[in-house]
Amino acid sequence: MTDSQARASAFLELLVPLRGPLEAYCRRMLRDRSQVEDVIQSAVADAFRKFDRYAAGTNFKAWMFRFVTLEVFNRNSKHEPIVLGEVPADLPADESWELVLTNDTFEAMVENPDVLLDQFDDVVVGALRRLAPLERATLLLRAIGEFSYKEIHELLSIPVGSVIGYLSRARRRLRIALADYATERGLYPAEKKGPGPIRRNGPTGASHKLDLSARMPVLDPKPPGASERDQEGGST
Amino acid sequence: MNCHEARQHWMLYIDSEGDPELHFRISDHLAMCPDCAEWFAKRHRFEQAVAERLAASEPTAQLWDRVLGKAGVVQPAAGRRRWLAIGGVLAAAAAIVLAVLLFPKGQPHGSELAAIAADWHERWSQGAMRPDLVSQSDEQVDRYLKDHVPFRVHCPPRKDVNFAVAGAGVRTVKDQSAAYIVGNVDKAAITILVFARDSLDAFPLDRSHLAEGGGRHRCREKNYEMVSGITADNVVFVVGAAAPEVLEQVLNAYGSYHETEGA
Numbered sequence: 001m002t003d004s005q006a007r008a009s010a011f012l013e014l015l016v017p018l019r020g021p022l023e024a025y026c027r028r029m030l031r032d033r034s035q036v037e038d039v040i041q042s043a044v045a046d047a048f049r050k051f052d053r054y055a056a057g058t059n060f061k062a063w064m065f066r067f068v069t070l071e072v073f074n075r076n077s078k079h080e081p082i083v084l085g086e087v088p089a090d091l092p093a094d095e096s097w098e099l100v101l102t103n104d105t106f107e108a109m110v111e112n113p114d115v116l117l118d119q120f121d122d123v124v125v126g127a128l129r130r131l132a133p134l135e136r137a138t139l140l141l142r143a144i145g146e147f148s149y150k151e152i153h154e155l156l157s158i159p160v161g162s163v164i165g166y167l168s169r170a171r172r173r174l175r176i177a178l179a180d181y182a183t184e185r186g187l188y189p190a191e192k193k194g195p196g197p198i199r200r201n202g203p204t205g206a207s208h209k210l211d212l213s214a215r216m217p218v219l220d221p222k223p224p225g226a227s228e229r230d231q232e233g234g235s236t
Numbered sequence: 237m238n239c240h241e242a243r244q245h246w247m248l249y250i251d252s253e254g255d256p257e258l259h260f261r262i263s264d265h266l267a268m269c270p271d272c273a274e275w276f277a278k279r280h281r282f283e284q285a286v287a288e289r290l291a292a293s294e295p296t297a298q299l300w301d302r303v304l305g306k307a308g309v310v311q312p313a314a315g316r317r318r319w320l321a322i323g324g325v326l327a328a329a330a331a332i333v334l335a336v337l338l339f340p341k342g343q344p345h346g347s348e349l350a351a352i353a354a355d356w357h358e359r360w361s362q363g364a365m366r367p368d369l370v371s372q373s374d375e376q377v378d379r380y381l382k383d384h385v386p387f388r389v390h391c392p393p394r395k396d397v398n399f400a401v402a403g404a405g406v407r408t409v410k411d412q413s414a415a416y417i418v419g420n421v422d423k424a425a426i427t428i429l430v431f432a433r434d435s436l437d438a439f440p441l442d443r444s445h446l447a448e449g450g451g452r453h454r455c456r457e458k459n460y461e462m463v464s465g466i467t468a469d470n471v472v473f474v475v476g477a478a479a480p481e482v483l484e485q486v487l488n489a490y491g492s493y494h495e496t497e498g499a
Binding site for chain 2: 008011012015019020021023024027028033034036037040041044045048109110111113114117118120121124139140142143144148149164167168171174178
């Protein structure tokens, strides 16, 4: 076996178990689903070119997801430039649980999710589309990639606190979208204790603006890895 | 820790994140508070169910074959390539000879895509090919196609034309993605082959056939009847052992279902 064959074989061995998650992540992340193959193609080609810089034994999954994430952000940027807005100051405090106390549909949905989740794809495509790019990314990296907050922080180059904030808001928005969908279609017939309005506002506490621009190579139109090694996911 | 404080941190707890001390305190509270324990368990199950749905996807074999090939990760050996090329030429020659023998002059027959549709149908109906997805659920097939086809494709025609779906999949023909849906109408096996409308650029002969017929074309390939047509998004071939009128109904139902549903 030549060196190049051994290199390809090693790359393939690590990549094969990730094909399903990477493809699912790409499909859910991209605004234009017809670009799925192009994005995976670019990311895989880029990662394979830079495979020499991958440190064996480190987190290949995070390394690979980073290439795909950067490529997706670049493609989506035509439709949705990443705006680093306000992140709630009280990040760990997720108020969405209050929603549960005040909305019967949500309570029924949590009690018996299968009724709704059978129609999941119909609603989730639109709901994901309405999330901000970093909300969508944190939600999907957690759900599909099963990454820890720390890994997501390294992968997206945003502080852990922001990961928590984006993830919390993404989950809440998704739940609200699901509850709205269930209500509109009467999926959970009422046996009501009383109608409870769904809270749509974010946490009401003070907020502060985070300057993330310096940490966001995703905004750089250059392909990943065009600059320093850390930005290629090598540190993950 | 009271119920309010515990529930405030539910996300960190179910994600096994955050300060270990916080986890211990929440765990202590849950051990003493059955209401909160049940509340946390429900949230946890719900988040898990959502995550599973988000993640649910089998890799598309054809897509990854192309990706790995183009990325240079997988390269066919030169010898294998040469034999594949020789085999391709021989297969093409055999196909031409067969076509001349099977289709006498004057009999209306299709073109490149029609031949492919007939070939796929034959392989499936004779058990030589298993669909990527074997399912009798319209919804499952619809979801699969939406997840795996890179262009807009309509769900299978349903009960209005007695089409009972049996499976679906995705293939590539001349670098063009194609979806196929297999099923039966009154026990007659039927295959629906669907391309993106702009794929016709790669098949000029089919384009001219369809253009001549005002967007519709009937033909016979191998031993199968076939109808083809252009819808708003797709080029659709319906092939099977059923009468052309039945195939026509399936084609009509394919084109109209989503418009009726407003999807």
